[in-house]
Amino acid sequence: MKFAVIVFPGSNCDVDCYYAVKDGLGEEVEYVWHQEKNLSKYDVIMLPGGFSYGDYLRAGAIARFSPVMEAVREEAEKGKFIIGICNGFQILTEAGLLPGALRKNEGLKFICKTVSIIVENDETPFTTRLKKGQEILLPIAHGEGNYYVDDKTLKELKENNQIVFRYKENINGSVERIAGVINKKGNVLGMMPHPERAYDSLLGNTDGLYILGSIVDNFVKGGV
Amino acid sequence: MLIAKVYITLKKGILDPQGKAVKGALHSLGYEEVKEVRVGKYIELTFEDGDLSLLKDKVDEMCKRILTNPIIEDYTFEIVEG
Amino acid sequence: MLIAKVYITLKKGILDPQGKAVKGALHSLGYEEVKEVRVGKYIELTFEDGDLSLLKDKVDEMCKRILTNPIIEDYTFEIVEG
C-alpha cells in the first residue's frame, strides 16, 4: 500500500510522517507537492503538521485552498483513509472535511510535551489496535490545538461516536478535552497529538504505531 | 483608493483567553474599571477606486470564504476612501 | 455601558508577513483587485458608564502601556455607547 504525505509551503512534520511510514511501518510513501491535483494512486493520504503558510491569519486557513485539497476531498468521498495530524487537522477543519475549529491554546503558549491520551472509539480504521478506554502516550506540539464545537455539533459527534481521542487532562482548553475526531463516514481522522513522532524505540515511544498500524491492518482487510 | 476595514471578533459565548489575559494585565496595573476585554483581528484591504456596492459584495465574500472562520468568528466591515 | 474600540496596526515600513500571506492567498483565489493587505488587532474594552473625556485619556494610557507595542505598532480608538 502507498501513503502520500502532502507538502504545503510551511509543512514541517512531512519528514516525520514520511519516516514513520517508511521506517515505522515499512510501507511505501511519497511526498506530494500541494499543487498536485490527482491523488488517485495513493491508498492513504497524510496531511502533516507544521505551519502551512506560516499559520498566518488562522492555522490551516490558507492551505485549505491549495489545489491538492480538491483531490483530498475527492479521495475522501471515495472512502480512502485520510489522516490530518496537528496542522493537518487544522486544515481539515478549515476545509470543512471535519467538524469544529481549533483555537489558540487556553494558556496562550505553544506546548511541546508527551501527554496521556484516552481512546474513545476503538472501532475506527485508525484505532483497531487499541481498546476503548486505553491510555496511550503521544507527543503534542502546538499553539492552536484548542478544539471547539458548538453544543449542537458536540451532541452529533457523540451520537455518531465521532470523538476518537481525548486528553487525559485538560491540556489546551479543548471542549471536553477532545484531541481527535473522525468524520461521519469514518475514513477521515484529525488529531492534534503526533502518532508519527512515536514510532521508534530510540525516541522512547512507539505508541503512535497503534494508530498508524491500525491503518495498515484495515487496509489489508479491504478498507471501509 | 478604497480601503475596506474588516473587524473580526470571536463569536459571543466563545471563551476568549487572550481577552482574559489582557483584562488580567489591565487589572494588575490598576485599571479595574475595565469590565470585559475581547481581542480580535483588524484587517485592512486596499483597492483601487471602483464601484462601491460591487466592492461590498466582494469583501463580504472574502470574509466568508477566507478571512474568517464562521464557526468561531463574527465580522463586520466598512469601506472608506483612503 | 461604554465600549472602547481599539484598532492596532503595524507601523508603516514594518514588515507585515501576515498581510503578505493573506494578500497572496486572496490573489490566488482570484481577488486580484486587492492591492495591499495589513493585518492588525482589534480590541474591545467594556466599561460601566462614566465621564467620556476622562475615559479617553485612560484608554489612551492603556494603549500606550499594554495594549500596543509602541515600537512596532500604531493605534487609534473610538468610544461608543454599547
Place this chain on the structure above:
Amino acid sequence: MNKIWRELGLTDEEYEKIISILGREPNITELGMYSVMWSEHCSYKNSKPLLKYLPTKGERVIQGPGENAGVLDIGDNLAVVMKIESHNHPSAIEPYQGAATGVGGIIRDIFTMGARPIALLDSLRFGIPDDKRTKYLIENVVAGIADYGNCIGIPTVGGDTYFEESYKGNPLVNAMCVGIVEKDKIKKGIAKGIGNPVMVVGATTGRDGIGGASFASQELSEESEEKRPSVQVGDPFMEKLLLEACLELFETDAVVAIQDMGAAGLTSSSCEMASRGGVGMEIDLDKVPLREEGMTPYEIMLSESQERMLVVVKKGKEEDVQKIFKKWGLNAATIGKITDDGMIRVIKDGKIVAEVPAKSLTEDAPQYVREEEVPKWQEEVKKLDINEVKPPEDMNKVLKDVISSLNIASKEWIYSQYDYMVRTDTVITPGMDAAVVRIKGTRKAIALTTDCNGRYCYLDPYIGSQIAVAEAARNLCMVGAKPIGVTDCLNFGNPEKKEIYWQLKNSIFGIAKACETFQIPVVSGNVSLYNENEGEAIYPTPVIGMAGLIEDVSKICTMDFKKERDVIIILGENKGEIGGSEYLKVCFGMVKGQPPQIDLEKEKRLQELVLKLIDEGLINSSHDISEGGFAAALVESAISGKKGAKISLQTSLRADIELFSESQSRALITVSPEKVDEVLKIAYEHQVPAQKVGVVEGKDIVIDVNGKRIIDLPLEVLEESWRGRIKWEMERN
C-alpha cells in the same frame, strides 16, 4: 557633512583613514558602508587581536572561523556545521522580534554553508523576574525564539538560562544552530569568476534595521530609544521557503558562492564575498526588489531586511535559479556581476553612487589593542571567610531553596514552548546534561550543549572561562559523546574600559587554555561587546556552545536513576569550594569568593573515564555535578528517574559545604551492584577518585553526613519546588 561620521559611530581617526583609502571624502552611502563594516559587530575591531589566541585547528576541522559557520568532519562523508550568535541589543529593545530574528539569522548562517539545519539551542541571561519589565522580556524572548524555531521546523533541543541582577537592563539572547552537510556539498562565500552574475534571493528589501550593526556596537542608554533602527520583523515562513529553495538550488551546480544577508545586509554580504575571493562586485540597485518606495542607495545598501541571500551563480544559470525560487514563491533577481578590479561599485539610475575597495571594508578595518587593568573591586570580591557564614539549622529547607533557585530549577517552562521533537531525531530531549540528535541513515548522533556560569567569570574571568569549556565538554561526555568542536559567543561590556578589556582578554585566554588541553578546536563564534546598561556592565559571559560525536547512538546514557538498589557513586573530589556558589547566593545573598578551581588534566581524566564507562555499558546513569553541588545533582537524577536515594557521606568538610560545594571535575553515576567493583577499578586506573555514597531507593531523599541525618524529604516535595519555580515566578504579580 558636519562630522556626520561621529553620529554613525566612526571616530575622527577612522574617518581620516577612510579618506586616505579613497583619496577623497566619502559620500554618504560610502560612509554608511564603512560605518557598518567597521563597527565592532562586523569587524571585531576590539576583539580580533585577542581571538587569534583561540586554537582553531584540528583533524576534523574543515572550516574554522572566518566563514559563515564552522565545519567539522564526522566521517561517512558527513560534516557538522555550527555557529552561535548574539541578538542582545535588538532583544533588549523589542524582545519578541529581536529574539526571533536572532534565530532566523543563525539558521541562515548554517544553510548558507549548504547544510540542513538539524538543531537549535538558546543561551539566555535575564535579570531576576520580580519586576514587570523583566518578566515582559523573558516572556517575549522565549516566545520569539519559540515561534520562529517552531514555525520553521527546526527543533530547539537545548540551551542554558541564568537569572542575575547584572543582566537586568541588558539581557543576553544567544542562539546556536547546527546542521549536517555531505562533505562534498559544502558551500562557501568566496566570490569567483569574473563576469559571473550576482543574485539576491528571498525577501524584498525594506527600510528595516538600517544601521543595526553599529547600533549593536554601542552601549544601551536612554538615548538608544531614539537611535534605534526601525525594528526588523522575522518571517519564519519566508525563511522556511528560502531554506528549502536554497537546499534545492544546491543540488544543482549553479552556485559559485553564497552568503546570507545579516547585519549590514547587502554591504557586508557583497564586500565579504568579494574580498574573500579577491575580486570586485558591481551592483545595480535598480534591480534589487524593494518593499518600499523612494529608498536611497544608503538605505538599500544598509537595510537589514531578513530572509535574504546573496548568491554568485555560474553565468547562464540565472534561469535555473529563478525557476527553483519561483516554485517556492520567492524572488530571485540578478543585481550585478563579479568584476576583476576588487572594487564594490554601486550603481543607481545609471550613475555610480558608491565605489570602494572591497578589502578596505573588511581586511583594512581598524584593529584596536586596548589598555587593560585589573578591576579595583576584583580583590575585594574574592575575599570570603567561610567561618563568617554560619551553616543554617534546617538543611531540608536549604536543599529545597537551592534546588528551586531560579538558576537550578527546571527550565521546562521555557523549553516546553519549543518544539524540540520535530524531525523525529531528538533522542535526548531538553532537561538532561546535553541534547542528542541522531543522524538518520547512520548509527551516529550529535550531542549539543551551551554553558557558561557568568558569576564565576565575574569573580575570575580566566578560571570561569576555563570552567565554561570544561562544563560543556563534561555535559557532552555525560551522555556518551566525544567533544569535537566549540562555537563561542563572547558577551562583554564596553571594551574601551580597561577593566572590561581585562575581562575579555583573560576570558579568551581561559577558553584557549581549556580548548588546547582538551584538544577541542574553536570553529566559529561571535563577539558581543558594549553589553551595558546605564554604565553598568553585565557579568562577563563567554557562552560556550559545544558539539560532541556519538558513533553508536544505541550507547548513550542519561542522568535519570534507572533501577532500585543501583549503587550511587561520586567520581572526582570535593574540595569544599563554596565561593561563587548558588548556595552562597541563595542562602546568604552573597556573590563572593574564589570560584572553584579547575585542574584541566584532572577534568580530562574524568571525562575520559565517563566516556569509557558508558561505552562499555557499565553504568546506568551519569550526571555532572555543577551548580548546587552534589545535592542538586542527586535531586535532579532522582526526579528525572522518579526514584529516591539513600545517601551516607563520610567527610571532614562541614555538612553544608559537603553538599553544596561546586568543586569541578565531578560526576554522579549509578551502577548495578554486580558491576561496582569493575567500575571502581577502571576509575582507579584513570586516577579518578571514586566513592560509593549510597543507593537508589524508595521515594525520599535521605542524606546522612558522618552518621547524622541531615536531609529527609519526599522526592515529591522537592520535585514540586524544582519543577514549578519558574512558572510560579512568571505568573505571580
